[in-house]
Every structure is written in C-alpha cells, then in structure tokens.
Amino acid sequence: MSGGMLYGGDEIGALVFDPGHHSLRVGYAQEDTPKAEIPAVVGVAPDETIKLEPEVKPEESNVSSTPQNKYYIDTTFLHTPRPNMELHSYMKDGMIENWDMFEKILDYSYDKIIQSESQYHPVLFSESPWNHRQKREQLTEIMFEKYKVPAFFLVKNAALAAFANGRATALVIDSGATHTSAVPVLDGYVISNALVKSPLGGDYLILRAREMLEQIGIDLTPSALIASKDVVRDKDKPKFTKKKLSFQPSNSWMTYMVKKTVQDFQQSVLQVSESPYDERIVSNIPSVHYEFPTGYHQDFSSERFKLAEGLFDHAMLGAGYIAATSAGMCDVDIRPALYSSVVLTGGNSLVQGFSERLNRDLSLRTPSSARLKMIAANGTVERRFGAWVGGSILASIGTFQQMWMSMQEYQESGKSQIDRKCP
C-alpha cells in the first residue's frame, strides 16, 4: 500500500480503541457508541486439549515442552468457572503494562468484534494523560509491525472527552475504576504539569462496600456459582444451592466475581449526598431495597451515603479538591475558561449525586467571581464512553485525515515519530 490519502476519507472505516482498567472500548469511528466493551482482564488456563494428542511427542511437534496456555476473553468466557483459570489485568496506573495479554485482547477485537483485518483500518488510540514515551512508542510499533495498520494516532483520553462534550478547552474530571483525575485541556492539548489525580474511583468504592457487606455478614457468592435459590423474606437467611463443580475456582477468579457482585450493588445502591455526610440528614432519605445473587435482600439507608462519601471527604484526594488544585496550577488567565467548562466523564461519575456534589465542593474552592459550569452528558453511555466518543468524532472529521501517522512515515522515520505527530 502506498502512502498518500488511501486511508483518508470514509471509504475505509477507522477504528477507535479506548483502554481502561475496567474495560477496553472498541468500535468504528463515526458511530455513536463503541461496538463492544471488553472487560480489561484475561483468563489464562492450561490448554487441556493438547493432552488429547499423546501420539505427538514434544520434540516432533512445534509445541515446546512447556505447557501451553489457553486465553479466555470477554464476559461470557470470564464468568464461566474453569479449572486453574487465573485472571490477569494488563493495565497498571492507567497505562498498558502487559503487552502479551493486551495483544490477546486486540486479536480478539479484530477477530470477533470488528471481524475484519487490521491492515485495512486506520487506528486511533486513547491514552492516559501521563502515558510514558516508551509505552507510546511500543504501542506504535505493535500497531504497525504486528497489525500492519495503514495509519495510527494517539490522543490523550481527557482531550477526547472534552471534545466529545463540544469543548477544546476544559477542565476534565474523569472518574474511572482505579482513579479520579483532574486534567486541564487547552485548545485540545493537555496541560501536563497541572494534572492532579487521586486513587479514589470505582474500585475504591467497591472495596469499601465489600468490607461493609462482609462485616454485616452478607454472603457475596456470585451468581455464576449459584444453581438455584428460593424466595425468602426481607432480611431472612438466604436459601440457595451452589453449582456442583469438580474443582475449586482460583482465588483470582473468585475475587473478580465477588467484585462484579459488589459492583452491581455499588451501581444500584450508592449515592453521594449533596453536602458532607450528616447522619441526621441522610436518614430521612428513602432507603433502597437490594437483592443479592443468593436471594438475600434488605433495605439500605444511611450506609448508601456513608460509603459514597469516601469519594469526597478526603482533605487532599476528594474530587472537588483535586479539581480546584488542578485549575489553581494553571495560568491565571486561562482559569476562567476552565471553570466555565468543567467536563465530567468516566463510569464512576455516574454514582448518583456525583456531579451535584462536585459542583458544590468545587464552587466552595473557586473565586466567587468565577462562573462555574459543569458539563456532564446525560446519557450513561456518553458519560462512560466519553473518550471513545471523542475519538470517534475526531477520527471522522475531514481536516483530521492529514494528521494520521502513516505506515510510510513509520517505515521512513520509525516509532519515535509518534512523539512528533502526536505530542
């Protein structure tokens, strides 16, 4: 394939990948939502099928004598218990860490989701605002060398989320699974030395919720291990039978499945109170009834707010604090533009009451003259997939087509060219 504009225009669909700790979002540019959201874990188990061919001696085959592994990807496969299947995450600190595992996910994306060959599609990847140069170059190399993509581009996820909300300049508050970050974006570029992040995100809430539920003695057996259950009364001991397995699922699988169980509780029950947690105020708010996979069910009232308060009550790590700190680190001239475009994105920002509380906490920390405006997409899809949607829009606009790093440029200048093309 020659360089030129062969990949430009819309005769060949560009793809957008948005990796996170919770999931990888993947789909076609120009579409409203990703084709798939793939959990960001890979199940690895020894391949039992190899044992079925005893007549092939290891030295006669290409199969080395080390045991071969089989990989399990996506919800259905992950949620099925299997002997010796361990679950691994390939992300660390918002960045891709385990490239072999990540390639398994990419292979799966092309085979099963996109169902087309990688050499035909330009690829736009989102990246964490603090991604390392070495990691950016490694991804570039993998995409051109292994997947033979005709063109490639990398954009900071915060810039894409701003873009998805119609802003080139914004203070982007992204609350995901492993962290919440405040990232100033100016004319489409991240101001790196003013980004502030905290480790308080969805995983933290799930951890706290799990501790609380275990403490009050609630059985968190995941539905994947439950064969049947009976209807019981409110707060009565659950009556259920477990599936009969001939093996013990691995600890990593159990931990993941319990996390999914608590995640559903978190999403259905937790709520951030409008002002700092006050037992007397929240006890007047109607409680929420919740049923666990075992069939056990009860009302939750003040604990709903107490748990969610953890996202805001930390002196230095609360979402309002990091937002104000980040804006405060930017040049005083651009602060008004940031305050008037506070973009809220990330799945964890969907915890009920999150945006109202952030608005309150941030306004207490901004000059009274500042015009504070919070921009949060109403739809859950737009909110959770903000960066992906921004990538989808960017990769399909006409003037962007000359921005791609082409295969020809890669061949001529190498992977370090990405740092010039995508600063």
Ligand SMILES: Nc1ncnc2c1ncn2[C@@H]1O[C@H](COP(=O)(O)OP(=O)(O)OP(=O)(O)O)[C@@H](O)[C@H]1O
């Ligand atoms: N409707 C909802 N209500 C509450 N929390 C939600 C909701 N939907 C998703 N979440 C939470 O959002 C988190 C995932 O958010 P997101 O998809 O933005 O993370 P990510 O980008 O994959 O992870 P990270 O930013 O840590 O790399 C999970 O903790 C999930 O439980």
Ligand SMILES: [Mg+2]
């Ligand atoms: Mg994220």
